[in-house]
Amino acid sequence: MSQRFQGRTVLVTGGAAGLGRSFAEHFAAEGAQLLLLDIDRKGLDETAALLRARGTMCATYRVDLAVEAEIQAFAAQLIAEHPRLDVLVNNAGLAYGEIATGFTDLSQEKWLRYFAINSVAPVLLGQAVRPALAAAKGNVINITSMASYMPATAYGVTKATLASMTYAMATHFSADGIRVNGIAPGIMETPASKDSLPAETYARVQGSQMLKLHGVAEDIARLGLFLASDDARFITSEIVNCDAGNRMRGWRA
Numbered sequence: 001m002s003q004r005f006q007g008r009t010v011l012v013t014g015g016a017a018g019l020g021r022s023f024a025e026h027f028a029a030e031g032a033q034l035l036l037l038d039i040d041r042k043g044l045d046e047t048a049a050l051l052r053a054r055g056t057m058c059a060t061y062r063v064d065l066a067v068e069a070e071i072q073a074f075a076a077q078l079i080a081e082h083p084r085l086d087v088l089v090n091n092a093g094l095a096y097g098e099i100a101t102g103f104t105d106l107s108q109e110k111w112l113r114y115f116a117i118n119s120v121a122p123v124l125l126g127q128a129v130r131p132a133l134a135a136a137k138g139n140v141i142n143i144t145s146m147a148s149y150m151p152a153t154a155y156g157v158t159k160a161t162l163a164s165m166t167y168a169m170a171t172h173f174s175a176d177g178i179r180v181n182g183i184a185p186g187i188m189e190t191p192a193s194k195d196s197l198p199a200e201t202y203a204r205v206q207g208s209q210m211l212k213l214h215g216v217a218e219d220i221a222r223l224g225l226f227l228a229s230d231d232a233r234f235i236t237s238e239i240v241n242c243d244a245g246n247r248m249r250g251w252r253a
């Protein structure tokens with residue numbers, strides 16, 4: 001096992017479960033110390049216990065990314081405790097329930113909440129921890145979705161916005177030598193995707209892949225580690241699809 005992140009510090013949002021937990025485990029396996037942020041305290045503790053059992057240094061932070069004051073307070077604490085931050089993975093997001101089905105029927109309040117968490121928080125958090133990223137010449141990875149390419153629901157629209165945010169962040173953050181990239185996953189089995197999507201929906205969406213494979217969290221984590229590593233030092237403002245060739249068919253259309 002290579003140790004590309006030995007001595008490095010990695011912040012993963014949405015680290016309580018699913019893709020975020022897988023990112024944390026894979027960065028830890030390559031030597032990183034982990035900072036985990038989520039609104040779900042119980043899930044954070046579970047991920048932290050998994051990492052610590054393997055000897056990884058890990059800190060957890062319960063933060064609501066819908067609340068700017070919480071983002072700013074967290075970032076101030078992070079910079080005081082960790083003046084160098086090598087990687088920020090903006091993985092937290094709302095993906096299931098009404099955001100994944102609603103569009104014309106949504107109130108302004110709901111739209112603004114969805115945008116706040118899925119599209120705006122990654123930028124606010126990135127900017128708030130930017131001094132620590134700049135000190136490490138670090139990088140950011142935003143998790144969008146194949147649903148961003150042909151959005152049919154609020155979810156896809158918020159992820160399309162996050163894709164645009166990724167290009168804009170890459171432009172602005174390059175002044176500090178910080179790379180910003182994105183990953184657009186296809187349908188990946190996580191506890192949340194399995195529990196939230198009806199089995200027939202899951203099968204239909206998976207059935208439109210070019211490659212007849214079952215996507216798992218590790219597929220995304222491995223790609224994330226490459227993009228976050230020095231192997232990708234010349235790559236910025238790029239969104240890499242990881243969906244077995246599914247992207248143009250839409251997720252829920």
Ligand SMILES: NC(=O)c1ccc[n+]([C@@H]2O[C@H](COP(=O)([O-])OP(=O)(O)OC[C@H]3O[C@@H](n4cnc5c(N)ncnc54)[C@H](O)[C@@H]3O)[C@@H](O)[C@H]2O)c1
Binds near residue numbers: 095143146186189
């Ligand atoms: N699993 C898939 O098939 C898939 C496909 C494409 C994109 N994605 C994206 O990957 C990410 C992770 O997906 P997942 O399947 O692991 O889902 P998940 O629901 O397990 O993970 C999302 C995490 O974000 C956290 N979160 C939600 N709102 C928050 C808030 N206000 N403040 C802080 N944390 C908050 C949740 O508590 C949760 O731990 C999401 O952004 C999702 O949109 C997933």
